[in-house]
Amino acid sequence: MAKGGNKIPDLTKRRVREQLADETDPKAIKRLTAAREYLEGLSPADIEDKYGWDRQTVYNWLNRFEERGFDAALYDKSRPGRPSELSDEQFEEFTAVLHEPPEEAGYDDPAWSTALAQHYLIEAFDIAFSRRHTRRLMHKAGVSPKRPRPEPASADEDERKEFEETVEKK
Structure with missing residues (x-):
């Protein structure tokens, strides 16, 4: 100095x-x-x-x-951080599974939620991540987590059924 x-x-x-x-x-x-x-x-x-x-x-x-x-x-020196608990192969498998409907992986859900993906990681790889980190992994895999939409209590049952029957699903 x-x-x-x-x-x-x-x-x-x-x-x-x-x-x-x-x-x-x-x-x-x-x-x-x-x-x-x-x-x-x-x-x-x-x-x-x-x-x-x-x-x-x-x-x-x-x-x-x-x-x-x-x-x-x-410039600061790079700080690589903590190594991932998922191997590259495991992450690739996780990504492939997320790009298919949950039914293909044996789940009775219409879409991948963060909780469902978290459950899959535990079952498939015996690795437990927080929901927040699971959401990060899902985004890294190019998949947005889906949440179930609550149905209003005031919804007319007949109108709902008619809507479900007449709307074409893509």
């Missing part, structure tokens, strides 16, 4: 402006903007006042440029 002055002595205004013009990553844009403002003479406190970014965050960004160099300071 530089003492009493320019924290990023190797960085030029021109280089920052050129990179800022081409940048699309939101975090990199913020870091470059902070660096540009700092090079223009604003203090981290002034940058905080102007943009609402915490002063310590601005200092952290400037320190990144100083310690890591220009290119490494712009």
Whole structure:
């Protein structure tokens, strides 16, 4: 860290402006903007006042440029996260099953709900996911979960039967 002055002595205004013009990553844009403002003479406190970014965050960004160099300071390292409990083959099988009616998988339901897909995952792969994560898996598989629509209590039974008989299902 530089003492009493320019924290990023190797960085030029021109280089920052050129990179800022081409940048699309939101975090990199913020870091470059902070660096540009700092090079223009604003203090981290002034940058905080102007943009609402915490002063310590601005200092952290400037320190990144100083310690890591220009290119490494712009982007975060990838964070792969937790490995999936479903193997690629299991997910492919799950996707294939979801693209067929539930009757094909032995269920007496007209469409795949999140709860039904969750039940299938437990039965087929012995893996229990939350409903929220099951919904994510369904969306990743390209299937929207269906919910049963409640029938109003005031519905006339004869009208409902006539409607069901006359409407052609696709």
